Amino acid sequence: MNRQVVVTGIGVISPLESGKGLEVFWQELVAGKNAIKEINSFDAKGYECKIAGEVEDFKDSEADRWIRFLDSAFKQAMEDANIDANAASFGLCVGTVLGGILAGQEAWKNGKQEMPETYSLFSGEHYLTNKYNIKGPVMSISTACASGTDAIGIAYRNILWGKADVMIAGGIDILSEFAFAGFNSLKALTKDRVRPFDKNRDGLAIGEGAAFLVLEEFGTAQKRGAKIYGRISGYASRADANHLTGPDKEGKGLASAMKAALNEAGISRVDYINAHGTGTAYNDAMETKAIKLAFGKSAYNIPVSSIKSMLGHSFGAAGAIEAAACLLAIRDEIIPPTINYQEKDPECDLDYVPNIARKADIKSVISLSAGFGGQNAALLFEMVS
Amino acid sequence: MTEEFVITGIGIVSPADIGKEAFWGSLINCKSGIKEITRFDTRGKKSHLGGEIRGFDLDAVFPDKRFRRAANTSKYCLASAKLAIDDAGLDSSKWDGTKVGLVVAVTHSAINYSREFHAALIKEGPLAASPLLFSDSVLNAPAGNTSIAFHIKGAAHTIVGGIPAGLDAIGYAINIMKMNDLDICLAGGAEEIDSLVFDSYARFGLLSPGDRFQIRPQEEGIKPFGIDRNGFVIGEGACVLVLEKNKTALERSARIYATISSFNTTVNLKTSKSPKIFRAMPVDESIYLSTGANGTAHDSTEAEILKTEFAKSKKPYIGNIKPIIGECFAASSITQAASAAMVLYKAIIPPSTIRHDLTSEMRWGRFNASEENIEVKTAIVSSIGLEGEGSFLVLKRQIG
Known part of the structure; x- marks a missing residue:
């Protein structure tokens, strides 16, 4: 097995840069900027924790919020790798925990007995597959908070094994009261700020976002003179x-x-x-x-x-x-x-x-x-x- | 030499019956588990049929109080895993869990728990939201619970997908075994019937209307490839297979149902019309073909693909378990794989469940009216999802 897998494109949607792209995200991350603020998207009255990392909304289409994040991060990654998504042959691996939960919440709140089209976790995979004529292999994985990492890991293996030469892989989840209430019920939320590894750490804050990496077999990437971030x-x-x-x-x-x-x-x-x-x-x-x-x-x-x-x-x-x-x-x-x-x-x-x-x-x-x-x-x- | 992987254990929880032999009996007798739905009121709805598992008791198969409050999806998965492990002659209390992996495929999973959790939140506020419902509503709960129950530490993954996802679980389980050097990997699929899922598919016009007062499943239920097919019937259940390296299976003299010859995980059939499913299609062999057709429009896609693949081969025996168990989504395709493995091992071809007038694309197959004792060497499992995605699996009879 002497195939190697390199990363040639990155797309990120995060609370830090809110749609301004990868380099702004990185500059702010390195500057140590805090993106966790008071919640905008729902009323946090009734919760002790009132903060989360929210992406400032950008509306580039009428699609569901999670589909917009998904598509936007996907497109960024493809553009960064200089790959024409409509022409190239590649596979896709999406990691998510709650997928289109917002649509579900909205429908149920209004007493509708339905599972909206964008509710299911694999509706994102289908959206991208149809929009970009993705040939496959295609897979959605849900391994809780490890989903994004596992999605990239699986895509990496698909390339190692010769199942594909190019795979787009990443993860996505959006902020929802559903998840917030869940982690609140588990008493896992912080009262004021996230202090990883600090003696006084008291819990996590919920964030949201999406990121995709373009993974390529090394030889394929070299041949087309692609920019390589690492392997x-x-x-x-x-x-x-x-x-x-x-x-x-x-x-x-x-x-x-x-x-x-x-x-x-x-x-x-x-x-x-x-x-x-x-x-x-x-x-x-x-x-x-x-x-x-x-x-x-x-x-x-x-x-x-x-x-x-x-x-x-x-x-x-x-x-x-x-x-x-x-x-x-x-x-x-x-x-x-x-x-x-x-x-x-x-x-x-x-x-x-x-x-x-x-x-x-x-x-x-x-x-x-x-x-x-x-x-x-x-x-x-x-x-x- | 490439390493071979084999199926050594089968566990089935299906509307037709619980346990692989009972399930096999249903296939042989064409005894359908499809009946009128009792779990919720179907008055005023467009369909009334379902493949429900009635009176399921996890304790009867796997008594462990830690899982009593788990969602049905998890319970079906736990029971199937226990049956499969026992069937393989393994003992999870004695195995080295770090050498065992698990991949579970789900489609909707415990949506009822999600809804219940959300309903309490909306009605009574955050304090009423139950941590138990929340943690068991996540899609990887069946895999998480199963890994806990059987000390599986190699990896425990969840694939979320449509109907073919159960076959993807098999393909992915083999990947995990190769990469992580595992001896054993369980691959499964699990689903449960929920009224909201039912209503959603009914609204899309995908459910066979059935007949509320005269339930005749053979006539009114799923008609795979039928010229007058009118939709699918929703089902539930789980199936878990024990996959092992051929070498270790032989060392412990395990019963081998079948060898996994090749698999092709989800490909987009809208863009790749010829998915090149089978590396080399045998020409003169009798092949058993477990189809995934469920009485929807995609049956034609499947029929056309298979027709092309079998253009130069002997007529294959066409099997289809959906009239027996309903459409159990991710659990269906892996139950198909289990049935194909049993056909190879038992050297018996169950009577075809397809007894209605066929769509023209499918008239090339062989539809045996009664069971036949024929030793087939190859079985093919095909599954097409509602979005036109497809997965395929080729199994071989173990020689010797």
């Missing part, structure tokens, strides 16, 4: 088999995913870890343990940061947006910070790149995701020299 050199997914909503506290599943991804790439350490880092007491402690299990003593020398401190947790989109950040970190040799970090927690004693971005020689990055159902995923990116 994907390893991916693994592991299940905790522990509890539907709580992670395995020792982080064994996540550690095992990391080890398997490193093993696939044939390396034993990385220059930066892009953490799942939701800001909940459980996740951040578990993740810290998992990193130590996977890297041993060298864990203390690897910078770890969570961009969810700025963006909030956008479920299916999170892993894909984080993958974009990893590739840009490699390109510009800079690590985005973990903001709102103030007090060290004895349980979380790694280098979390507090509050200020850091220049570093970055040749390899691992991106971590974990989610409901005991999902753990690790995706490894390396610089192409």
